[in-house]
Each structure stands twice: as structure tokens, then as C-alpha cells.
Amino acid sequence: MTAVALGLDFGTESVRALLADADGNERGTAEANYEHGQIVRSLPGPDRPLPPRFALQDPDDWLAAAAVAVRAALTEADLDPSEVVGVGVDFTSCTMLPTTNDGTPLCKLDRFADQPHAWPKLWKHHGAVAQTAHMNRIAAERDEAFLIRYGGIIGLEWLQPKMLEAIEDAPEIAAAAEVWLEGGDWFVWRLVGGEADTLPRSTCQAGYKALWSKEEGYPSDDYFAAVHPDLAEAVRTKLPGRKLAPGEVAGRLTEERAAALGLPAGIAVSAAVIDAHAAVPGVGAAAPGTLVMVLGTSSCHMLNATEEQFVPGLAGVVEGGILPGLFGYETGQAAVGDAFDWLKRLVGHDSFDSMSADAMRLPPGADGVRCLDWLNGCRTPLMDGSLRGAFTGLSLNAGPGHLYRALLEASACGLRWIVDLHRENGVPIERLIATGGLPHHNPELVRIYADVLGEPIDVHPARQAPALGAAILGMVAAGRFDTVAETIEAMAEPVPVEARIAPNAEAAALYQTVYQDYRRLAETFGPTSPAGIN
Structure with missing residues (x-):
């Protein structure tokens, strides 16, 4: 049995x-x-x-x-x-x-x-x-x-x-x-x-x-x-x-x-x-250097490393906080799926289909429309729930597609800021894995993420990685394997080659300007804090 x-x-x-x-x-x-x-x-x-x-x-x-x-x-x-x-x-x-x-x-x-x-x-x-x-x-x-x-x-x-x-x-x-x-x-x-x-x-x-x-x-x-x-x-x-x-x-x-x-x-x-941390074993990320992004209502990003470094604005570094023997780093974005749903309701759309189609017909940068995605505050790096978002660069020609594309791009820029913070503070990120509901329901988001970062992103096939991760931990508690790593290796599905989203080089180059605009918006609307915004 x-x-x-x-x-x-x-x-x-x-x-x-x-x-x-x-x-x-x-x-x-x-x-x-x-x-x-x-x-x-x-x-x-x-x-x-x-x-x-x-x-x-x-x-x-x-x-x-x-x-x-x-x-x-x-x-x-x-x-x-x-x-x-x-x-x-x-x-x-x-x-x-x-x-x-x-x-x-x-x-x-x-x-x-x-x-x-x-x-x-x-x-x-x-x-x-x-x-x-x-x-x-x-x-x-x-x-x-x-x-x-x-x-x-x-x-x-x-x-x-x-x-x-x-x-x-x-x-x-x-x-x-x-x-x-x-x-x-x-x-x-x-x-x-x-x-x-x-x-x-x-x-x-x-x-x-x-x-x-x-x-x-x-x-x-x-x-x-x-x-x-x-x-x-x-x-x-x-x-x-x-x-x-x-x-x-x-x-x-x-x-x-x-x-x-x-x-x-x-x-x-x-x-x-x-919940988000359970996705790490759920996607089989037992080794250090893999950023696991759980994309849903909000986003949580987990990373294991062999050393403890102190990164401005992260949500925490805990020894053994995710997996034993490693230092677990957590960062996050407070509004992702929530923000997309808010925009859909705001513009009166019943589904994302038409809004997404309009957004994807636009070039990178949404014809100059920019967004600051702090619609539920900023988690990383400012850790300030009182902050608010913004759209800029609007004209009479802007429609729901412009707003939606700008919001997707802002979410990607927020992620890039988080990746940059880790690396600038001596915490290596060698691989990115996306999981949760959004990568499967909203593939455009992952493509824009890859282009803004200029790096490939693996979309894990598990649609319920946290639930699988919880099951893996239940198996660990039952003692059916000798180690946590063995349990993860036996139960977690690897990412197939075809599930890798590679960046588009031309789009990645264009997004350099969008990212710099995003950081300037953050300097304008983000108050001085212990974490800083530089």
C-alpha cells in the first residue's frame, strides 16, 4: 500500500x-x-x-x-x-x-x-x-x-x-x-x-x-x-x-x-x-539560489541561501525558515492579482480577455503610460502599507489596455527591484520559478516579467504548489523518508524545458527606460524610510 x-x-x-x-x-x-x-x-x-x-x-x-x-x-x-x-x-x-x-x-x-x-x-x-x-x-x-x-x-x-x-x-x-x-x-x-x-x-x-x-x-x-x-x-x-x-x-x-x-x-x-513558503518544496526548489515566486492575490518570493546577509526592505531572513540548513529570505508585493481585478472592475470589463488583447497589441512601455503598483501599499522594499499607487502619462488616447499594460509592467518592475536588491547585497539569484494561479491564468504577466528582468522564468506545471508542498511536509512528519531533501526529490515534479519563458531581447532593451521611470516614480511617491528607496 x-x-x-x-x-x-x-x-x-x-x-x-x-x-x-x-x-x-x-x-x-x-x-x-x-x-x-x-x-x-x-x-x-x-x-x-x-x-x-x-x-x-x-x-x-x-x-x-x-x-x-x-x-x-x-x-x-x-x-x-x-x-x-x-x-x-x-x-x-x-x-x-x-x-x-x-x-x-x-x-x-x-x-x-x-x-x-x-x-x-x-x-x-x-x-x-x-x-x-x-x-x-x-x-x-x-x-x-x-x-x-x-x-x-x-x-x-x-x-x-x-x-x-x-x-x-x-x-x-x-x-x-x-x-x-x-x-x-x-x-x-x-x-x-x-x-x-x-x-x-x-x-x-x-x-x-x-x-x-x-x-x-x-x-x-x-x-x-x-x-x-x-x-x-x-x-x-x-x-x-x-x-x-x-x-x-x-x-x-x-x-x-x-x-x-x-x-x-x-x-x-x-x-x-x-502558504507561499510551502511552494518552495512544492516546486522542488531544495537548492539555494532559486527565487520561487508565488503569484496570486499578492506575491511572495522565497529564496534559500547558504549565508545570512541583511537586505534593505526584505520581509525577513530566518535560519531554517523555509528549509533546514539554509537561510530563508522572504520578499513580496502587496497587490498583484488584487490590482488586476480592481482595474477590471474599474473599467467595467466582465473578463480580462478583451482588456488583455488590447494591452498586448501595445508596444513595451504602453505608449508612455506608467504605473506605480502600490494599490495596497508597498511590501518590499519599503514595507509601508500606507503608500498609494499612481498612473502617469495619461492622454485622451489612453484606454483600458494602456492602463492594464502599464499595471502589468509596474508589477514586473517591482519584481526587478526586489531581484536587484538581493544581488546588490550579496544574495545570489541564479534561477527564477513562477508558481501559483496567475502564471497559468495570465501568461502575459510572466512574459512581461521575463522581458523586464531580461532573464528566463520557469513556470512550474503544478497549479497547486503550496498544497503539494504542505503534503510533502506532511510526508516528512510521517517519517517515510530519511531527510526533507529526499522527500522533496521524490514527490516534487521537475519543470519541463518547454515551460521556460525566455525574454525577448528587443523588449528587454526597451524596458530599461520603463524600469528607470518606475524607480523615479517610487522616489517621488515613496517617503523616506529606514529601508530607503535607493
């Missing part, structure tokens, strides 16, 4: 369940939408309007959708559930929530159901602008050493700024919270059970989104006390648990969760991993 592992890939709108065997064959897959999706306008039930920049979710949706997806995947696979030996979980991050000591989300207590800060804050929740600025100001004034691991800036979307937002804006919620944790850690905790002081916390999520390092732990109590005394207390007393790397055994599937999912109780469950 061939061993099978389950990967659960929790995205912004839905969860995907993928079953893969030890040879890397996809046996079954299914997706289930969250009933409430992204909660951005008003809370369910009480119908309380939300403040601007809020983005929440319902934790019951995660449990219910996972059960639907897993059972559907099992049916498609037509296999005996007893063949499933391990479970891996990837999750959006930093999606976080407050709970009681038994793991009950505060939003599920009647007295807090109408309080926005009691609900899970989705990764794209941008309500903590003032708190993030305050934390960065205090850290800079104190010359905190931990900043260098994050390019000089604490991110708006991270754990402690969201905690501080509740402390300042909803003190009754902050006081009632006994545990603060990531959604991925909460879901794994639900799978394996146990007390709060032993809950499994992912070193991936803690390292990239909660200022934690293997050597130093969290930043000092003195720093957090200087930010806010209640934040210092919360970090000391409300972040319990064990730190575990992705692939390490978080525990065994409980009878209750096994019954809900239709799986055997007692199988191994891996510690959680950030």
Missing part, C-alpha cells in the same frame, strides 16, 4: 485539500470556499459595519471548509483513508486571532461576537498603521538589533502590530485574550489538541511575522515595554507554545478532528508553514 499525505492549503478565499502519494502522484484534490470569505464591510450576525482597512475572517469557516474539501478529495482519489499517513498545513500569514486558553476564539463568545478585534485579522488587514509606525519609531530610536533581520522595518501585516492595535483600540478584548496566535498554528492546534502551553507554533510564522529568532527569541521585554507596557506583558504571557519547524511533528490527529475530516486518528501532523 502506497503511503499518501494530505496537504491543506488555506488561502484568502478558500482552502484546497490535496492528496499526494510518496512518488509525487496527485491522487485527489478539492477546494471549498469559506462561507463568509473576506469579512471587510460588516461582521456576520450582528451586521456591525467595520472601520476602513479591516479584513477579518471566521475561524469556523476554516474548520468547515477543510472538512468539505478533505472528504471531496478522498472521494475523487477513491482511496482508503487508512492510506493517509500524514497531514501538512499551510496558511496565509500573518492571519492571527485571540483565544482563550482552551483555544476558543474570542469572536465565538457571545459577549464579544460584535467586537471586530475579537475576530481573526486576515493577513491583508491594515488597521494597525499607527501602531506599526509607533513600533518602528521606538525600535529605530533604541537602535534595536532585531531590525536588521527585517530590512530595517516592522511590517504592517505582522503579529505584534495587530496585537497592539487591539490593546489600544479594544482594551477589553486584549484583556480577555489569553492566547494570541497565527491562524495556521490555531488550526494545527485544533488538529492535535493539547494545552495552551504546549501548542505547536511554527518557526516559519514566528520568524517572518512575529520578530522571533532561533538565537534570541522575541525582542526584549524592554523594547516592548517602551512601545506599550501591555504589549510587553502580552508577549511575555500570551504567546505560549512550542516552536517547531515545518515538517516537524506537531502532534497526532485527534479522534474528533479525524471524524470531521474522514481520516484515521493518530496520523502525524506537521507544524504549519506560511
